[in-house]
Amino acid sequence: MSPVASYRFCGAAIVFVLGTLFSPPIEAQEDKEFPIRLHGFFLGNVAARTGSDHPTGEEGGRFILADGRLRLEASGDTGGGSLSFLFKGDLFYDGVSDDAHGLVREAYADVSRGWLDLRVGRQIVTWGVGDLLFINDVFPKDWAAFFSGRPLEYLKVGVDAAKAHIDTRALNAEIVVIPFFEPDNLPGAERFFFFDPFATIRTRVLEEPATTAGNTELALRLYGRVLNSDVSFYAYRGYWRQPSFRPDELPVPTRLGGFYARLNTYGVTVQRSLGAAVLNVEAGYYDSRDDPEGVDPVVPNSQYRLLAGYQRQLASELSLGAQYYAEILENYAEYLNGLPPQLSAQDRVRHLLTVRLTQFLKYQTWKLSLFSFYGPSDRDFLLIPEVWHAITDRLSFTVGANIFAGENRTTFLGQLDANDNVFVAVRLDF
Amino acid sequence: MNKKAAILGFLTVAFTTLPTRAPAQQELTPEAIVTRAYQIAHYSGHDMKARVLMQLINKAGKERTREMTMLRLNVGEAGEQKYFLYFHQPGDVRDMTFMVWKHPGRDDERWLFVPAIKLVRRIAANDKRSSFVGSDFSYEDVSGREVEEDSHSLMKEETLDGRETFVIRSAPKDEKGSEFAYKHSWIDKESFVLWREEYYDKRDEIYKIFTADEVKEVQTHWTAVRRTMKNVENGHRTEVTLLAVDYDVGLEDSLFSERYLSNPPARWVR
Numbered sequence: 001m002s003p004v005a006s007y008r009f010c011g012a013a014i015v016f017v018l019g020t021l022f023s024p025p026i027e028a029q030e031d032k033e034f035p036i037r038l039h040g041f042f043l044g045n046v047a048a049r050t051g052s053d054h055p056t057g058e059e060g061g062r063f064i065l066a067d068g069r070l071r072l073e074a075s076g077d078t079g080g081g082s083l084s085f086l087f088k089g090d091l092f093y094d095g096v097s098d099d100a101h102g103l104v105r106e107a108y109a110d111v112s113r114g115w116l117d118l119r120v121g122r123q124i125v126t127w128g129v130g131d132l133l134f135i136n137d138v139f140p141k142d143w144a145a146f147f148s149g150r151p152l153e154y155l156k157v158g159v160d161a162a163k164a165h166i167d168t169r170a171l172n173a174e175i176v177v178i179p180f181f182e183p184d185n186l187p188g189a190e191r192f193f194f195f196d197p198f199a200t201i202r203t204r205v206l207e208e209p210a211t212t213a214g215n216t217e218l219a220l221r222l223y224g225r226v227l228n229s230d231v232s233f234y235a236y237r238g239y240w241r242q243p244s245f246r247p248d249e250l251p252v253p254t255r256l257g258g259f260y261a262r263l264n265t266y267g268v269t270v271q272r273s274l275g276a277a278v279l280n281v282e283a284g285y286y287d288s289r290d291d292p293e294g295v296d297p298v299v300p301n302s303q304y305r306l307l308a309g310y311q312r313q314l315a316s317e318l319s320l321g322a323q324y325y326a327e328i329l330e331n332y333a334e335y336l337n338g339l340p341p342q343l344s345a346q347d348r349v350r351h352l353l354t355v356r357l358t359q360f361l362k363y364q365t366w367k368l369s370l371f372s373f374y375g376p377s378d379r380d381f382l383l384i385p386e387v388w389h390a391i392t393d394r395l396s397f398t399v400g401a402n403i404f405a406g407e408n409r410t411t412f413l414g415q416l417d418a419n420d421n422v423f424v425a426v427r428l429d430f
Numbered sequence: 431m432n433k434k435a436a437i438l439g440f441l442t443v444a445f446t447t448l449p450t451r452a453p454a455q456q457e458l459t460p461e462a463i464v465t466r467a468y469q470i471a472h473y474s475g476h477d478m479k480a481r482v483l484m485q486l487i488n489k490a491g492k493e494r495t496r497e498m499t500m501l502r503l504n505v506g507e508a509g510e511q512k513y514f515l516y517f518h519q520p521g522d523v524r525d526m527t528f529m530v531w532k533h534p535g536r537d538d539e540r541w542l543f544v545p546a547i548k549l550v551r552r553i554a555a556n557d558k559r560s561s562f563v564g565s566d567f568s569y570e571d572v573s574g575r576e577v578e579e580d581s582h583s584l585m586k587e588e589t590l591d592g593r594e595t596f597v598i599r600s601a602p603k604d605e606k607g608s609e610f611a612y613k614h615s616w617i618d619k620e621s622f623v624l625w626r627e628e629y630y631d632k633r634d635e636i637y638k639i640f641t642a643d644e645v646k647e648v649q650t651h652w653t654a655v656r657r658t659m660k661n662v663e664n665g666h667r668t669e670v671t672l673l674a675v676d677y678d679v680g681l682e683d684s685l686f687s688e689r690y691l692s693n694p695p696a697r698w699v700r
Contacts, residue, residue: 039521081696110693117693126549153546167689223688228539230552230688271552276537278552313557363486363666364564365494393494393520429521 035076040430043069047149047423050401059096059190064148064421066095077110084110096191106158117165122158125176127221127234129269129280131356132371133325135305136234136267136284138219140241142185147192147402147416149423157182172224178217181209183260184241187416195415197342198247198256206243206258229272234284236265246298250340261299262289277312280323294331297338302330317364321356344410347377365390373413380406380414398425460582463596464615466622472574473511474651475677478502479698483673486565489665495519496563499699503681509534512686513573516699523563527691527699530555532573543691550692559609566638566659566668568609579603585614590626594619610638621645621652637663649677 047065054060069092077084088105108121128137132155145154161178187194209215217238224231239260247253267284284305291299309323327350329335339345353376358369367388374381386400401422406414484496501514511532517523525545532538540555558570580600588597595616602608609629616626627640644656653675660667684690685698 039524041521077696077700079696079700084696112693112695117689124548126547129551151546156547165689165693167684167687172689273537273539273552273555276555276557278554312554313560316557316560319554360561360564363488363566364561390494390522396522427522 035078037073037075039073040071042428042430043067043071043151044426045069045150045423046425047402047421050420050422051418053193053418055189055191055193057190061096063096064191064419065150065423067150068093068095071105082112084112086110104158115166115168117167119163119165120161122160123163124156124158125161125163125174125219126156127219127232127269128267129271129282129309130307130325131309131311131321131323131354132373133307133323133352133354135282135307136221136232136236136265136269138236138238138241138263138265140182140184144185144187144192147187147419149400149402149421149425151398151425151427157185172222174219174221174223176217176219178219178238179215180211181215181217181239181260182241183208183243186242187419192416193418195410197340198245198253201247201253201256203255204245204258205256209239209260229270232269234265234267234269236263239263240288240300244298244300261291263287264289267305274310277310280307280309280311282307282309294329294334295338297335297340301332301335304328304330317360319358321354321358323352323354325352325354326350327352344408346411350377351375352377375406375411375413378406378411378414379408380404380411382413382416394429396427398427399423460584460596460598461577463584463617463622464580464582464598464600465577467615467617467624468574468577470622470652471624471654473504473509474653475649476504477679477681478675478677479679479681480675481673483671484563484565484567485669485671487667487669494564496523496565501681501685501698503683503686505683509576511573512683514686514690514698516694525694527694529686529691530573531686534576535578538573541688541691548692550688566661566666567670571640571659579608587619588616590616593625595625623652623654637661643669648675651677 045067073088075086087107090103093100108123111118125139140157159178160180164175166173219236222233240263243258245256245258248255264287269282271280286303288302294301307325311321313319332348353374356371369386371384383403388398390396404416408414480500482498486494497518499516503512513530515528517526527543529541538555540553543550559568562572582600585597585599598615601612611632614628625642628636629638639660642654642657645654655672658669
């Protein structure tokens with residue numbers, strides 16, 4: 001565990017301990033009831049490759065995932081609700097790497113006073129209106145978990161942060177202050193095939209932003225109801241959560257220096273009912289602060305991101321969601337000029353379409369769903385068919401698949417082509 | 431009190447209650463009867479807080495349960511309402527919240543909060559016939575089907591389990607937009623409580639039966655604290671029990687907001 005990571009873990013643990021120490025007596029006075037609610041689940045989760053190729057190395061076997069997991073959740077609050085806490089932690093055995101881990105998913109304390117809710121500790125924040133497409137949700141994600149068939153909740157990663165939620169007649173706002181940087185978790189070479197232009201270079205150093213006042217990430221959201229629509233405005237100052245790697249020499253580098261480039265974002269979302277359906281619109285500007293001119297090939301280009309989504313029920317228990325998404329590079333000529341020969345150029349405008357179909361059956365004890373991403377620009381796609389069944393209220397299983405394809409191995413989904421997998425999850429709640 | 435006043439008092443009561451009572455009932459149109467029943471079932475009090483237990487039982491007797499806190503606020507005179515639901519169990523929906531803004535005459539607005547990923551989003555609301563959380567009750571059964579959507583006629587007056595009732599036949603004005611071809615409702619002549627409802631399909635066969643199994647007067651409001659919806663075709667049924675119910679608890683409009691959807695207030699939902 002790195003010093004930063006252990007510091008973060010300690011912070012989360014302290015919040016949990018404080019929460020457990022201080023909540024019970026207060027609650028006991030108010031309600032004379034034992035206040036802590038304990039819950040959790042056991043989760044068995046396996047994902048197997050359907051292709052015959054495996055990554056080399058110890059974790060490159062048939063299985064991408066083989067987890068046995070125990071989730072523990074504790075929460076409590078004072079009867080009036082002015083103080084509360086929540087802790088969610090996982091203990092799990094990873095059958096692929098053959099070791100056991102503990103992980104604090106969330107651990108925070110809430111203080112509510114009139115128009116203000118304050119939340120301190122490890123917390124998950126989700127913003128924006130996209131379905132698996134994120135523009136103004138600048139918070140960390142675990143794509144490795146998502147692509148290997150873990151339940152959806154594992155796509156989101158908590159941040160160690162303080163959040164203020166302000167709710168007054170004049171202003172509704174959320175302000176998130178994140179002193180400790182948390183990157184996205186991307187599929188790694190141990191378990192996934194993906195495109196790496198510098199695959200032969202083993203010497204890599206990846207540096208995260210130091211925990212200093214100047215590096216603290218700030219995210220702001222203002223929201224309200226305007227003409228029967230839910231409207232939000234967003235601003236963020238922080239970092240790209242996917243690393244940039246700078247080769248020491250070109251054209252034959254020997255070492256890659258990885259870092260997270262600075263990023264500011266500004267955006268807006270509108271969500272409203274349109275007759276019986278729901279319409280979503282989201283837009284954002286990604287201002288790549290370490291390369292405003294777009295001349296540095298290593299740092300991502302500044303870009304506009306747009307999304308329009310439509311969601312409706314087609315019949316009883318059958319619903320449809322469709323989305324169009326676009327990324328528009330701001331400095332395209334500079335991007336093309338600086339592009340290293342190892343990389344193929346992306347289009348100035350990158351389009352993406354998604355469709356989700358969901359069908360419930362048998363008193364909602366069965367759910368059939370199909371999610372598809374299709375990239376007309378990159379000519380790649382991802383299909384996720386899934387069947388979920390609740391055997392009882394406590395016991396359920398999910399069977400599904402991640403099917404990737406693309407014409408080109410350098411595109412976002414196309415590079416994952418050889419990672420098709422079938423997954424199973426069995427969950428027992430308590 | 432002197433004799434004159436007493437006699438005057440008696441006469442006043444006699445003339446205002448006794449002679450007018452019977453004609454008043456005769457004058458009640460079927461629409462008025464259904465409206466009274468609808469008001470009692472869905473609009474009693476200014477607000478309501480209830481702890482609701484739903485037992486979903488299949489033909490073989492296998493049972494699933496949903497337990498939730500339901501908060502309801504009447505907003506204005508036009509029948510607008512706001513609903514807030516917090517789920518206590520089962521585990522996979524624990525801490526989930528759901529909010530509906532009911533708009534008579536047009537589509538409702540619905541929001542859902544998924545606690546595992548801290549996501550608040552609007553969800554499409556067009557099909558009111560969809561099952562409510564996998565039960566035999568539809569969304570429409572929970573928040574009420576608007577009286578104007580059907581044509582009502584008085585079929586007969588009947589004694590049901592020792593209670594005097596009106597039996598009303600209601601048929602949708604828009605046949606395509608409804609699940610049933612027509613329904614029969616047994617509405618108490620005294621309290622206007624809906625005791626029983628039978629839903630018929632196009633083949634004139636009953637497919638769904640609602641019964642109020644226990645009705646109590648809570649703070650002057652007649653309340654069906656136990657009720658059942660039974661699917662006659664497959665033997666599945668859903669029993670709803672109000673473990674606790676209170677009216678006029680002082681819910682505020684601000685409660686029905688994104689803030690509380692994503693951070694449900696312990697004071698109201700526990």
